Amino acid sequence: MSYEQFAYLYDELMQDAPYDEWVRFVKEKMDQYQAGGHSLLDLACGTGELSVRLAKEGFSVTGVDLSADMLAVAQAKAQEQGLQIPFFEQDMASLEGHEEFDIIGIFCDSLNYLQSDDDVIHTFKSSYNHLKDGGLFFFDVHSIYKVSQVFINQSFTLAEEHLSYIWNSFAGDLPNSVEHELSFFVLDEHSGKYDRFDELHFQRTYPVRQYSEWLAQAGFELLEISADFENKEPQEQSERIFFVATKKPSN
Incomplete structure (x- = not known):
């Protein structure tokens, strides 16, 4: 899969994407679960559109993506906004060299681009290892429907x-x-x-139950599953499934 040209078209193609809804979702869940701290790791951040919006809301954002072209667009965008957002070219399934974060998010169905069970499992474990105790882990995926x-x-x-x-x-x-x-x-x-x-x-994508099992295996406590930005349980024709989990302190 190549993003070389797609990276420079992505923002225009995604101009109607509900980025504000993702920001609202993160802020609401932070309040709901009384999460402390504002350091946020935006995995598979793409062109940084959500990274920039979250930074404007007061989050201390770090972005990670596998595409150098996507990151070039993201860096330019952050600089234009006067924002200091560090971006790193890394595979989210094998993060290294980062501090622990209060929040880690994989937004915009980015997790669905992973091609194997092991990739998802390693991404969950890698996220767990870079999350502070009690921190929140968010991701959304396409439903099987x-x-x-x-x-x-x-x-x-x-x-x-x-x-x-x-x-x-x-x-x-x-x-x-x-x-x-x-x-x-x-x-x-x-x-x-x-x-x-x-x-x-x-x-x-995978069944909701499979994602839940992998989260538990990685050490997460699953807090909630919802669909389509509505804070309701997924239904048969739900299209986007949201997961919120927390890092249980290790013994």
């Missing part, structure tokens, strides 16, 4: 003067997985012609 009924065998299109895309989704080889084939057509303002960029993105 969304992968199987909303994505698979569906096509999505965008046609704007400067940017268009064709997005086709197919069932992946692994259970509850989907492959997204994207073709972008971006206007070159100098030549007046369109450049084409092709991307293949893979996502995979």
Whole structure:
């Protein structure tokens, strides 16, 4: 999976994403569970849009992502806002060299880009090791319903003067997985012609019970599961599942 060109289109494609809802969710859960401290690790931070918004809300944010191109966009964005946010190019399944944080988040269904059980398990354990005792761990994922009924065998299109895309989704080889084939057509303002960029993105999700078991195995205490920013239990057609867990002090 390549993000080389996608990184520079991502913010425009995601301009309608509910970033404010994620910020609100974090702040509400901090109050609800009386979490102390504001150091926050934003894993798979992408272009840093959420990192910047959280920093503006008073969080001391550190961002981690595997894509150097995404991080270049994130760093430029933070500098434009006058924010000091350290960004690191690392795999979230094998973090190293960081302090412990009060909060760790994996937002925007980023966990679904991990391709194996072991990747998810190692990410949970790595997050546990970098979280303070009593700290909060947040993540959201696509539901199995969304992968199987909303994505698979569906096509999505965008046609704007400067940017268009064709997005086709197919069932992946692994259970509850989907492959997204994207073709972008971006206007070159100098030549007046369109450049084409092709991307293949893979996502995979798991049953709620499986995520819960892996969290417990990593040492977390699961506090709640909800869906679609509504603070309600997931239903059959819920599309985005939210998990909130805390680090139990080690004996």
